[in-house]
Amino acid sequence: MAQIANTAQDLIRGVFVEHKIREDENSSKTPRNLLGSCWSLNGTSVSENKISSTCTAIAVYPNRYYSVEGDTTTKHIFANGQLIATIEGNGQATSTYYVHTDHLTGSNVISNSEGVLVQVVDYYPYGDLRINEKYGSFDEQRKFTGHMYDDDTDLTYMGARYYPGATGRFLSVDPLYRDIGLNRKVFKQKYNKDLYAILSNPQELNSYTYALNNPLLFVDPNGQTSWGALIFHPLSTLSQITFWAGVSEGYFRSQGSSISANLLERSLTINPTGISITENNQYSNIVDEIKSHSDYQSYVGDLIEQAEAAGETTIHNRKEHTKGITFSSGDLGTSIHGTKSTFVTGHQNTDGTWSLRVNIYDIYDYDFATIQKYQNDPKTAFMVGLAASSQNRGVISKYSINISFSDEREE
Numbered sequence: 001m002a003q004i005a006n007t008a009q010d011l012i013r014g015v016f017v018e019h020k021i022r023e024d025e026n027s028s029k030t031p032r033n034l035l036g037s038c039w040s041l042n043g044t045s046v047s048e049n050k051i052s053s054t055c056t057a058i059a060v061y062p063n064r065y066y067s068v069e070g071d072t073t074t075k076h077i078f079a080n081g082q083l084i085a086t087i088e089g090n091g092q093a094t095s096t097y098y099v100h101t102d103h104l105t106g107s108n109v110i111s112n113s114e115g116v117l118v119q120v121v122d123y124y125p126y127g128d129l130r131i132n133e134k135y136g137s138f139d140e141q142r143k144f145t146g147h148m149y150d151d152d153t154d155l156t157y158m159g160a161r162y163y164p165g166a167t168g169r170f171l172s173v174d175p176l177y178r179d180i181g182l183n184r185k186v187f188k189q190k191y192n193k194d195l196y197a198i199l200s201n202p203q204e205l206n207s208y209t210y211a212l213n214n215p216l217l218f219v220d221p222n223g224q225t226s227w228g229a230l231i232f233h234p235l236s237t238l239s240q241i242t243f244w245a246g247v248s249e250g251y252f253r254s255q256g257s258s259i260s261a262n263l264l265e266r267s268l269t270i271n272p273t274g275i276s277i278t279e280n281n282q283y284s285n286i287v288d289e290i291k292s293h294s295d296y297q298s299y300v301g302d303l304i305e306q307a308e309a310a311g312e313t314t315i316h317n318r319k320e321h322t323k324g325i326t327f328s329s330g331d332l333g334t335s336i337h338g339t340k341s342t343f344v345t346g347h348q349n350t351d352g353t354w355s356l357r358v359n360i361y362d363i364y365d366y367d368f369a370t371i372q373k374y375q376n377d378p379k380t381a382f383m384v385g386l387a388a389s390s391q392n393r394g395v396i397s398k399y400s401i402n403i404s405f406s407d408e409r410e411e
Helices: 008-013 175-179 184-191 195-199 234-255 258-267 284-292 294-309 330-335 368-374 378-392
Strands: 016-021 055-063 066-069 072-079 082-089 094-101 107-112 117-123 129-134 148-150 155-157 275-277 314-320 341-348 354-364 399-409
Touching: 175 184, 184 195, 234 258, 234 378, 258 284, 258 330, 258 354, 258 399, 284 294, 284 330, 284 399, 294 314, 294 341, 294 354, 294 399
Parallel strands: 275 399
Antiparallel strands: 016 055, 055 066, 066 072, 072 082, 082 094, 094 107, 107 117, 117 129, 148 155, 314 341, 341 354, 354 399
16 A cells, blocks of 8 residues: 655655555555654655565655656656646656546546557546546556546545545645734735635635635645636537637627627636725725716615705715616626615715715626626626526636715715
């Protein structure tokens, strides 16, 4: 049998070392636990208790592209981050194997340089091996979602943690949860994920969860974060991304609908974070568009009229999306349409004008249920249906939109 040992020294030196520990021929089937008493770093023994009879081949993995075990050197070839071939050499000859992946970028079918099938691999939803048929001696090291797999321990090495596909849960806590207490900006710089987005997603709250408990749609590339799986499958995704990029540039932007174009393009990126829109940042054009929109003017006009009719000089009003602002036309009608919530506060000045503070919350989201809102607009209803389908497949991603601005209104 074999056991894998990762030591602090290994991590510091940036080398992943696999220790092959074999049993005595006369012992029972239980392997000796020699971790810490016989290990090597970059091929140099540093143990005080050397047991040469039990430590055999040491496999060194300096990086994801290259490994050495005994006389065998293995080179992994990637294209756009996806494994496409494996080359093995023993100093006398080399063999090339082509890797045909599944939609999760996991090794599925392996063929040699002559096009002959040499291995077929398939998985249960959470990554446990379902089929592993080898038609020769070659066995691809990278299996589920393209990660390194150790057949002796049945563990997949995902960078930050080990993962057993049989249980569908990581063996250790997600490292980013150690930094939950960090400042939001610092957290974002370190992990490229929004802290609030993580804490607001119930599936993120379990620090042992794999791929948000949705292994058919998401993958975990490094043991820390989950990504849209279809983004890694060019055959399934390229045509859809190309289509929506064309809608953005060839339809929205060409008609002057820059807000619709920008928000759609953001949704096509991997795990987009929420955006904050104010009159003082790069999205100020959206605030200007809102202030000049007739639906917004009518909305705040009604609030002011109601306050003045009641003899009040302040406004403190919150309406859910069923009664909140709905942009029924123009660029905002296409990009935002109905808001999730609208919060308006303000007071009347001595000259009769009103100083307002407006906060609008929405989610960039396509839902099949919203198609009913466009019964009188078949073209828009058709496009919303296409977008909802792409969103369900992970091509278009949801993200939050927070809009905050001040407004001075005349009586």
